[in-house]
Amino acid sequence: MTLYIQAIAIIYKIMNDGRPYSYVLERLKTARLRPTRQRLALAKLLLETDDRHVTAEQLHCEASSAGIKVSLATVYNTLHQFTKADLLREVVVESGRAYFDTNTSEHHHIFNQDTGELCDIPDETISVLVLPDAPEGTKIDRVEIIVRVKSLR
Numbered sequence: 001m002t003l004y005i006q007a008i009a010i011i012y013k014i015m016n017d018g019r020p021y022s023y024v025l026e027r028l029k030t031a032r033l034r035p036t037r038q039r040l041a042l043a044k045l046l047l048e049t050d051d052r053h054v055t056a057e058q059l060h061c062e063a064s065s066a067g068i069k070v071s072l073a074t075v076y077n078t079l080h081q082f083t084k085a086d087l088l089r090e091v092v093v094e095s096g097r098a099y100f101d102t103n104t105s106e107h108h109h110i111f112n113q114d115t116g117e118l119c120d121i122p123d124e125t126i127s128v129l130v131l132p133d134a135p136e137g138t139k140i141d142r143v144e145i146i147v148r149v150k151s152l153r
Helices: 003-015 022-030 037-047 056-065 072-084
Strands: 089-094 097-101 107-112 118-122 146-149
Touching: 022 037, 037 056, 037 072, 056 072, 056 097, 072 089, 072 097, 089 107, 089 146, 097 118
Parallel strands: 107 146
Antiparallel strands: 089 097, 107 118
16 A cells, blocks of 8 residues: 555544545645645645634644644644645744734735734735835845734723
């Protein structure tokens, strides 16, 4: 039995929900990531739902609740591999605090500093009139805006 088939069989046993993994398998294959047991399980949790923002700690808790045995270090490594492969976007809201966004299209965010909630803002609702020139030998890749809000107390 190949490693690929073994990984699928293990995931079915762990998740035991009977849904096929064809979508996440195809996404991993397209991203040129080997479908390990951990990658398949975490990709299923992340990519088979609506777009959302998740921290490594939140995903680790979700995985544990689903019966997936995976270390927090593996969750971090996998999230960074998915980000490098353009399956996710990393949104750093402050030093040492990052969310991983399943919506990889161009858009911005509102970050509630009181609750820690991160919400999408469609790209077309933000207007940036003037951007600085990029340093010589570079080009602007993208512009990301995080609007920080807090309660009026």
